[in-house]
Amino acid sequence: MSSVTLQSVRKTWGSFEALKSLDLHIPDGEFLVLLGPSGCGKSTTMRIIAGLEEVSSGTLLFDKEDVTRVHPRRRNVAMVFQNYALYPHMTVAENIGYPLKVTGVDKAKAREQVLDAARKVDLTDYLQRLPKDLSGGQRQRVALARALVRDPRVFLLDEPLSNLDAKLRVAMRAEIKHLQRSIGVTMIYVTHDQIEAMTLADRIVLMNKGQIQQVGTPDEIYDDPANLFVAGFIGSPPMNFITGEVADGVFRAPGVIVPGAPGRGPATLGFRAEDVTLSPSGAFQGTVFEVEPTGEATYLVVEVGGARAMLRTDKKHRPALGSPVAFDVPASQCLFFNPSDGLRIRRPAPHLQQVIA
Amino acid sequence: MRSSTTGWLLLAPTIAVLVLTGVLPFLYVLAISFFDWNLFAVNPEPRWAAANNFRRLVHDAEFLKSIWLTLLFTLWVVASQVILGFALARLMMRDFPFKKVFRAVHTLPLMIAPIAVGATWRLMTVPGLGPIPYYLKDWFGIDYRLSMFPDQAFASVVVMDIWHWTPFVTLTILAGLSNLPQEPVEQARIDGAQEWQIFRDIVLPAMKPVLLTTIFIRIMDALRVVDEVWMLTQGGPGAETRFIGLHIWKIVFPKTDYGYGSAMSLLTLYMTIVICWLLYAAMTARKDRAS
Numbered sequence: 244m245s246s247v248t249l250q251s252v253r254k255t256w257g258s259f260e261a262l263k264s265l266d267l268h269i270p271d272g273e274f275l276v277l278l279g280p281s282g283c284g285k286s287t288t289m290r291i292i293a294g295l296e297e298v299s300s301g302t303l304l305f306d307k308e309d310v311t312r313v314h315p316r317r318r319n320v321a322m323v324f325q326n327y328a329l330y331p332h333m334t335v336a337e338n339i340g341y342p343l344k345v346t347g348v349d350k351a352k353a354r355e356q357v358l359d360a361a362r363k364v365d366l367t368d369y370l371q372r373l374p375k376d377l378s379g380g381q382r383q384r385v386a387l388a389r390a391l392v393r394d395p396r397v398f399l400l401d402e403p404l405s406n407l408d409a410k411l412r413v414a415m416r417a418e419i420k421h422l423q424r425s426i427g428v429t430m431i432y433v434t435h436d437q438i439e440a441m442t443l444a445d446r447i448v449l450m451n452k453g454q455i456q457q458v459g460t461p462d463e464i465y466d467d468p469a470n471l472f473v474a475g476f477i478g479s480p481p482m483n484f485i486t487g488e489v490a491d492g493v494f495r496a497p498g499v500i501v502p503g504a505p506g507r508g509p510a511t512l513g514f515r516a517e518d519v520t521l522s523p524s525g526a527f528q529g530t531v532f533e534v535e536p537t538g539e540a541t542y543l544v545v546e547v548g549g550a551r552a553m554l555r556t557d558k559k560h561r562p563a564l565g566s567p568v569a570f571d572v573p574a575s576q577c578l579f580f581n582p583s584d585g586l587r588i589r590r591p592a593p594h595l596q597q598v599i600a
Numbered sequence: 601m602r603s604s605t606t607g608w609l610l611l612a613p614t615i616a617v618l619v620l621t622g623v624l625p626f627l628y629v630l631a632i633s634f635f636d637w638n639l640f641a642v643n644p645e646p647r648w649a650a651a652n653n654f655r656r657l658v659h660d661a662e663f664l665k666s667i668w669l670t671l672l673f674t675l676w677v678v679a680s681q682v683i684l685g686f687a688l689a690r691l692m693m694r695d696f697p698f699k700k701v702f703r704a705v706h707t708l709p710l711m712i713a714p715i716a717v718g719a720t721w722r723l724m725t726v727p728g729l730g731p732i733p734y735y736l737k738d739w740f741g742i743d744y745r746l747s748m749f750p751d752q753a754f755a756s757v758v759v760m761d762i763w764h765w766t767p768f769v770t771l772t773i774l775a776g777l778s779n780l781p782q783e784p785v786e787q788a789r790i791d792g793a794q795e796w797q798i799f800r801d802i803v804l805p806a807m808k809p810v811l812l813t814t815i816f817i818r819i820m821d822a823l824r825v826v827d828e829v830w831m832l833t834q835g836g837p838g839a840e841t842r843f844i845g846l847h848i849w850k851i852v853f854p855k856t857d858y859g860y861g862s863a864m865s866l867l868t869l870y871m872t873i874v875i876c877w878l879l880y881a882a883m884t885a886r887k888d889r890a891s
Contacts, residue, residue: 295786315789322790328783332805341801342791389791 244428245306245396245413246271247292249338252301254287254453261287263453265301269431274423277433278440279450280476285433288450291479292431294318305396320504321390322511326406327382329374329389335361340355341584346393360392361362380411387422398423398430404439413493416442437477441465449473474578482513483552486582494579496548498528503574505590511580516542516555525569527552531562543568603837609732638736641858653686654861656867662839663864664849667871673754673843674822682811683694684762710767719758725832733833746833750840755834757841760828765821769814776810777803812883816876823872844868 247269253499254262262284271276277285290296291303294315303311310318321342329338337344339360343353361367362383374382383403390398403419404412418441424432433438440447441461449464449472466476474482487496487510488494494504494512501512529547536542541561543554545568554570562568579588633653637646657663692703709717724730729743736742746753780803788798804811826845829835835842835850842850844864852861 293786293790295789315786316792316794318790319792320790322787324783324787326781326783328781328787330784330788330802340794341788344800345788345791345793345797386815393792 244271245308246304247397247429247431248302248304249288249292250302250304252291252303253299253349254284254291254296255299255433260563261453261466262291265455267448267455271429272427273430274420274430274443274445276440276447277431277442277450278437278447279435279456281298281435282452284453285448285449285450286401287536289322289401289433290390292397293320293322293399295515296407296522299456314384318397319393319395320397320399321393322393323383323386323390323401323403327374327403329382329385331374334371334373335366335377335385338374339366339370339392342389342393356392360388363391363403364418379407380415385409387419391422391426395428395566397443398428400430400432402434403432405436412439421498437479441477447504447595449476449478468513468578469587471511471513471580471582474496474580478515480516480553482515482578483550484580485512485548485550485552486510487512487548488581494577499548500526500575501574502573503590504577504579506579506581506588509582510588511582513578514552514572514576516553518572519554519556519570521554521560521568521570523554523569525571527570527572529568531564531566533564534561536561545570629862630863632859633866635695635859637858638856639858646859649859653860654867657867658861662842663847666842666844669841670752670823670825670843670845673758673761673825674819676758677765677822678815678818680758680762681769682815684766685773685814688766688770689773692774707767707771709764710731710771713763714827715831717764718828720740720861721756721828722832747837752836752839753837757829757832758776759890760832761822761825764828765818769818769823772810772814774805776807780806786816808883815879819879820872823868823875832858 249265249267249447252262252265253260258563265284265288267470270382277288279285279500291298294310294313298311301311302309305318325346330341333341334419336357338530340353340357343356348356353521358367361370364387366381366384366388369377369381374385383406386403398418404415404572406488407415414440432439432443444461446458446460447464448458451472457464457473457491459467464473465477468477468482471484475484475587485496485499487494487499489495489504489507489510491507492502492504494501494510496512499512504512506512527547529545532546533544536558538558540558541556543560543562545552545554581588634649634651635646636649638644688706692699696702697733708772712714724732725744726745727733733744736744746754748757784802784806785798788802793801823846825843826849828840829843830846830849833841835846839847847866848861848864851857851864
């Protein structure tokens, strides 16, 4: 087990820049999730750590050891591919034991280790089966066991749950997290699913277009997004945005007046659906566009300030379509962004004044 | 009921053609093999001979020799072509300068008719005219004369066939290799496998169906080779490159011994089936034992 450090790692294919100077340190034993939309460079980052892609420039360290040019065979990383990449002509036992076989581990000892790994993922009854005779979840577990069998320095998982059905995905999510905690291995997990990222990660690295957008704990990323992309990517429903103008510390858009805004000039106001409280004298005035009951709550799609926003309301709340709606958002939950570069405009000092109409 | 009738109607033209061109001639040959029939004999009518033709085969030293030569030829060419073809296909999976040109030129022999291949090679091997005897003498001091030395004739036929058919093997294997999923290979690399272990444990097993098909096609072709060899050596010197196809041709046409020729053809067919079946059994048995 070891820490992983990427220093100014770049990756280009011809003129396409897949990774633009990436700097990242992953301490020993951390569960790190690389999150982002497809094509953001998260898989490339993982393949570089595994050694399946060479860096165009930059350095990769495991602990203090430079492994930038080390062959994947000698890196001692374990990886689980999205489609599991099981060896189709080998039984479950042979699949799990393959890393031991090729590195010349004594046969009796290897058998013991295979059994041990199979026990960890509850596969002991299936050791003599071929992958084609297993269900999706069982195949997934074979891939996990094969990664577990040889005590790797780093554990890499590339969208390991995306081929499973929703129910199994939730169950496997818990199993993977539990596994990581119990063996304490450094785990790097790639996904485009923000729920997976939020539930699993010690820290999330949110990427877009080959660049890191923000690194932080799930709470930090959710509560304190660094820019519009992060704010819009994390959360379900995503954060609501209203564009307007800040003058003399007041944000204004049609039907919206929010005091206590930082900076001046054009700004984008962001707030989350769950931070809303309905109040007839609210600072936000809009009309109900659509009503979406989900069982646990009712979401209102509201036209406000020239945009549409989602509001989370009581499950019993069913306003008429087109009826006026007014609501408030606590000042601390109102985030402001610069619409031209997307960066957060922060308040100079904590300002917890309640929003009043 | 109706859909089944429609199905048969749609299949009918194909079945008719197959019966006319495949099944009937086969039955005809099967029937003739039980007759003595020689158009230029004293008695040109077919006469019932029961299993005499087949009995004759077993003691026919010339025929047995031609079988032995054919098997030897097949073993040499198929083994060489599969090994060479695999190597070339692996090479073409990589990028190198002028790859497209190389691939096109490499495929050229495939497009040449066998008879033209034979003629070309004959021109290249004629003593005093062809480049092959000239350079063999010049560089290695080898006296190369196809019509005198059986080993040279046999080797030349083998090399010609390899030259002609390796591109076919390369192309089928290349198709198989490009369809191979990359993840298991990458997984094996991460799992710590050396390149040769990846080849042995991952690539080769995954390529087995493609390899089997290719080998079958090449075995069947090699067992019935006629035209190229006829152009190059006429089966000589003596009968040293007279493979089964050539031998049957000599019996059926110059000697007009139709019944005996048919019996030989049937035995050859039977032999081909048995060889392919044994090979299939051998190659699939290995998998069963593993699991």
